[in-house]
Amino acid sequence: MGGIGSGRHWQFGADTTDDYRSIDIRWLKREGLLETGISRRITWSRGGEVTGSINVRSEPGRVILDYRHRDRGGEWQPERYPVYLDTTPCRMGGVRHWFLCPARGCGRRVAILYGGAIFACRHCYRLAYPSQREKPGDRAARRADRIRDKMGWPGGILEGGDWGKPKGMHWRTYERLCREHDALSDRALVGIMDHLNRLSGRF
Known part of the structure; x- marks a missing residue:
């Protein structure tokens, strides 16, 4: 299957950020999900119906993403990989948490990852904000x-x-x-x- 972010599935996006499921590290922090050892299944829904889910487990310096995906109606494929974290100091004290984009060759420090076959940053998927289009x-x-x-x-x-x-x-x-x-x-x-x-x- 290749390494994380290999292949074409993340390189040629023509959509907006609203078209993709997302994980916001600020929300994970507020929910206490960055505490080591914490694990939770997160779901996405629309119109009251669940449209997807992912399990997030926190480990020192990283989170583990565990979910299934399929491309164009193909077979479901399991995915499980780490996303490493970084912090920067806040002006008023404390630290701000960031994901390091796991797509091959990226590693950008971002607050939100967008999910296709893998969860990667907006730049890797070439996503525009809805207001831009x-x-x-x-x-x-x-x-x-x-x-x-x-x-x-x-x-x-x-x-x-x-x-x-x-x-x-x-x-x-x-x-x-x-x-x-x-x-x-x-x-x-x-x-x-x-x-x-x-x-x-x-x-």
Whole structure:
């Protein structure tokens, strides 16, 4: 299979950071998952459904990532490898933690790793931030989808709003998010109509 980061799977990305699962070392630190010996399975979900998972185990100076992946509907392949850590001093005291990107030939100090066949930095996958590639209507749709995901609603603004308040969410928060979602959806739909009108003008 080659070493970590070998092959083409991480070299020719044409997507944005939102298209990839990610692990943020700042979140691991807040959750206490950088303490030696701690192990936890982390899951990703969308629309209330789990879309992926990974086991993270902390060891001195590194974390071990353990998961499965498959390319283009092929066979599931197990992956288990270390990601080494680094620290830098903070101005107000303490230290800031970083991943050292495990992709072959990289080793960049980064806060977030993005997962394809391996977890690597944004530069190795050549990922852009969504704001670098999207139109205003696309940005509004993406922000609306984030609210939908937080609410546990089905993905996509065309599914409509108000699928119900998540359990445990305060009504004031729910009503505020509904208003934000509706405003963003309206903005996104205007962008879609403008795009369709421009396309129809070409024919």
